[in-house]
Amino acid sequence: xxxxxxxxxxxxxxxxxxxxxxxxxxxxxxxxxxxxxxxxxxxxxxxxxxxxxxxxxxxxxxxxxxxxxxxxxxxxxx
Numbered sequence: 001x002x003x004x005x006x007x008x009x010x011x012x013x014x015x016x017x018x019x020x021x022x023x024x025x026x027x028x029x030x031x032x033x034x035x036x037x038x039x040x041x042x043x044x045x046x047x048x049x050x051x052x053x054x055x056x057x058x059x060x061x062x063x064x065x066x067x068x069x070x071x072x073x074x075x076x077x078x
Contacts, residue, residue: 031075040071 001020008015037058041050048060058071071077 026078028076028078031077033075035071035073035075037071037073 001017004015004017004020035058037050038052040060041048041058044060047063048058050058056072060069060071061067062069069077
């Protein structure tokens with residue numbers, strides 16, 4: 001709601017919120033190691049996708065989880 005209020009203030013418009021719910025959260029982590037995204041995607045082909053030409057990170061959806069992770073070769077993940 002704070003972000004909505006700030007946006008309205010900066011845009012100079014009146015905003016009325018009828019319903020508010022959180023639908024997405026983001027976390028970040030530094031693994032303190034490098035990750036071979038290509039090898040990980042190959043070993044976990046049913047859960048992971050890596051295409052260096054279209055996106056620099058690995059997209060991984062752990063089995064039986066509702067989350068999706070972006071993992072980078074630098075060891076950063078979100």
